[in-house]
Amino acid sequence: xxxxxxxxxxxxxxxxxxxxxxxxxxxxxxxxxxxxxxxxxxxxxxxxxxxxxxxxxxxxxxxxxxxxxxxxxxxxxxxxxxxxxxxxxxxxxxxxxxxxxxxxxxxxxxxxxxxxxxxxxxxxxxxxxxxxxxxxxxxxxxxxxxxxxxxxxxxxxxxxxxxxxxxxxxxxxxxxxxxxxxxxxxxxxxxxxxxxxxxxxxxxxxxxxxxxxxx
Amino acid sequence: xxxxxxxxxxxxxxxxxxxxxxxxxxxxxxxxxxxxxxxxxxxxxxxxxxxxxxxxxxxxxxxxxxxxxxxxxxxxxxxxxxxxxxxxxxxxxxxxxxxxxxxxxxxxxxxxxxxxxxxxxxxxxxxxxxxxxxxxxxxxxxxxxxxxxxxxxxxxxxxxxxxxxxxxxxxxxxxxxxxxxxxxxxxxxxxxxxxxxxxxxxxxxxxxxxxxxxx
Numbered sequence: 001x002x003x004x005x006x007x008x009x010x011x012x013x014x015x016x017x018x019x020x021x022x023x024x025x026x027x028x029x030x031x032x033x034x035x036x037x038x039x040x041x042x043x044x045x046x047x048x049x050x051x052x053x054x055x056x057x058x059x060x061x062x063x064x065x066x067x068x069x070x071x072x073x074x075x076x077x078x079x080x081x082x083x084x085x086x087x088x089x090x091x092x093x094x095x096x097x098x099x100x101x102x103x104x105x106x107x108x109x110x111x112x113x114x115x116x117x118x119x120x121x122x123x124x125x126x127x128x129x130x131x132x133x134x135x136x137x138x139x140x141x142x143x144x145x146x147x148x149x150x151x152x153x154x155x156x157x158x159x160x161x162x163x164x165x166x167x168x169x170x171x172x173x174x175x176x177x178x179x180x181x182x183x184x185x186x187x188x189x190x191x192x193x194x195x196x197x198x199x200x201x202x203x204x205x206x207x208x209x210x211x212x213x214x215x
Numbered sequence: 216x217x218x219x220x221x222x223x224x225x226x227x228x229x230x231x232x233x234x235x236x237x238x239x240x241x242x243x244x245x246x247x248x249x250x251x252x253x254x255x256x257x258x259x260x261x262x263x264x265x266x267x268x269x270x271x272x273x274x275x276x277x278x279x280x281x282x283x284x285x286x287x288x289x290x291x292x293x294x295x296x297x298x299x300x301x302x303x304x305x306x307x308x309x310x311x312x313x314x315x316x317x318x319x320x321x322x323x324x325x326x327x328x329x330x331x332x333x334x335x336x337x338x339x340x341x342x343x344x345x346x347x348x349x350x351x352x353x354x355x356x357x358x359x360x361x362x363x364x365x366x367x368x369x370x371x372x373x374x375x376x377x378x379x380x381x382x383x384x385x386x387x388x389x390x391x392x393x394x395x396x397x398x399x400x401x402x403x404x405x406x407x408x409x410x411x412x413x414x415x416x417x418x419x420x421x422x423x424x425x426x427x428x429x430x
Binding site: 011045048049051052055056057058077078079082083086091093096100114117118119120121122125126127128130131133134135137138140141142143145149150152153154156157158159160161162163164165166185186189190191193194195196197198199200201202203204205206207208209210211212213214215 | 226260263264266267270271272273292293294297298301306308311315329332333334335336337340341342343345346348349350352353355356357358360364365367368369371372373374375376377378379380381400401402404405406408409410411412413414415416417418419420421422423424425426427428429430
């Protein structure tokens with residue numbers, strides 16, 4: 001299809017498609033004339049992926065570029081892909097250098113929780129630092145969650161993660177490179193957007209709980 | 216205390232404190248001389264709140280300003296405060312105007328879920344739009360979660376929200392305006408940072424599930 005049709009079918013304006021092409025988010029089409037190119041279904045799918053990550057996932061253009069490079073790298077397996085996407089999503093937090101007691105206590109709490117849950121997690125996993133930084137900030141502001149509350153969250157999310165991850169790759173390997181990319185794209189969307197689903201549901205549940213107690 | 220001590224005790228550089236004062240995030244100190252002011256424990260607490268929201272919560276300065284105005288408004292009750300904070304956190308998503316079938320189906324799915332859960336939620340709740348937009352994007356990319364998966368998330372988060380919201384206000388009203396502000400600040404930090412805790416735990420649980428299946 002030509003760019004006009006790609007724009008109509010994706011709902012993305014032509015100027016925006018050109019921006020994605022310039023930024024390297026969208027691979028170039030097949031040239032059909034000096035100033036024309038033809039686009040396929042894979043361009044349409046990629047456009048929907050970019051839009052979902054940008055608009056609903058609030059992921060930056062730079063991070064999307066990093067994520068798409070992983071999606072397009074055929075040598076990366078599912079486990080490595082998940083890790084690379086998590087790493088790209090950040091946030092990039094650095095431990096304080098001055099031996100902050102809140103950070104140290106939070107780090108021990110995070111390590112203990114991971115070990116209590118029996119989770120297999122790399123020492124340098126960015127989510128471990130995110131958990132530590134968040135628990136440290138909660139301690140600093142006097143709003144640290146109870147150990148029981150943390151365990152309840154961890155148990156609930158662990159059950160959900162197992163079934164979600166199991167659905168990332170169907171039985172057997174994808175037949176073609178194109179099928180592998182389509183699968184990886186849907187895994188990425190699932191990872192990023194399910195976080196937004198969880199946040200939305202948590203806020204709705206909170207509004208309900210607050211309406212019942214204080215409304 | 217003088218600004219130097221406020222900086223040392225909070226770990227926030229003097230230039231940053233001056234920026235927060237200019238931006239209206241931090242209330243001015245009590246003037247003690249033409250170029251000096253004195254700061255109290257409430258300034259220290261407020262600084263820790265700003266830092267937690269900015270650095271760990273990744274909340275923008277503009278959004279923090281909106282949130283702090285709600286925290287400082289004595290006429291706002293707990294339920295209104297929670298709503299105002301949720302609304303400030305966004306994202307601000309607008310439904311498509313062209314009758315997008317994915318959006319319409321996602322909106323029905325969100326409404327059905329809220330009604331199945333028996334949740335009391337305002338029609339204009341931003342979390343309702345966030346849920347609809349996310350489900351619509353997942354549908355567009357062919358990665359929509361199953362109804363059973365959504366319900367499992369909702370059940371788990373509902374249980375957690377009830378106990379979290381119950382802890383927002385201790386028995387009886389806070390004694391003084393200062394105590395009320397301290398309480399509201401800790402509620403805001405809890406709301407924003409517990410979302411980050413959940414995201415961190417979900418990513419850790421995912422890494423574990425992925426290591427076991429594909430690692």
